[in-house]
Amino acid sequence: MAGVSPTRGALGVLGFLVGGYGAYLLLSRQDVDQLLSAAIWLAGGVVVHDGLIALAALGLVAIGARYLPSGARAPAAVGFVVLGSITILAIPMLGRFGAKDDNATLLDRSYGLGWLGIVGLVVAAVLVSSLLRSRTSGDAGARDTRPDLEGDPS
Numbered sequence: 001m002a003g004v005s006p007t008r009g010a011l012g013v014l015g016f017l018v019g020g021y022g023a024y025l026l027l028s029r030q031d032v033d034q035l036l037s038a039a040i041w042l043a044g045g046v047v048v049h050d051g052l053i054a055l056a057a058l059g060l061v062a063i064g065a066r067y068l069p070s071g072a073r074a075p076a077a078v079g080f081v082v083l084g085s086i087t088i089l090a091i092p093m094l095g096r097f098g099a100k101d102d103n104a105t106l107l108d109r110s111y112g113l114g115w116l117g118i119v120g121l122v123v124a125a126v127l128v129s130s131l132l133r134s135r136t137s138g139d140a141g142a143r144d145t146r147p148d149l150e151g152d153p154s
Contacts, residue, residue, distance in 0.1 A: 053084070071134035072126075079126035083119060090115050 004012075027035070057080070064076050092098065093111040100106055 057084075069130070069134060071137055072130035075126045075129035075133065078129075079122050082122050086118055086122075087115070 026038075030038070060080055061077075064073055068076055090111065093107060094115060096107050096111075098106060
């Protein structure tokens with residue numbers, strides 16, 4: 001590998017060794033049922049990502065590219081990534097998975113209201129950022145003027 005610094009090479013070797021040790025621990029300390037369960041979860045994550053999340057992201061990109069002004073596209077993309085990540089992390093709390101009737105201290109807040117507050121903050125940040133970008137770039141909300149793909153110039 002020409003051009004790899006010694007530090008980067010050492011970090012690569014260290015990462016490979018730590019990963020190998022982790023694989024050794026996984027294979028040596030787990031039952032076959034546990035390994036099968038981990039493999040199913042890993043495969044399920046790939047299927048959910050590629051089959052649902054990636055398709056939803058592509059759909060939102062297509063809609064955003066068509067209807068959003070050019071100054072709002074980048075802030076909207078960042079907002080989508082932030083809200084998507086936060087929502088995925090919040091699913092266990094929003095669904096109250098793990099709540100128990102005999103322990104009121106588990107999931108003892110209104111997580112839905114907290115999530116809505118974060119959504120409001122992210123949307124506000126996207127709007128402010130879009131407004132600032134449109135004012136500094138001079139497009140002032142101009143829409144994309146590229147011709148329609150179906151051949152209709154209007």
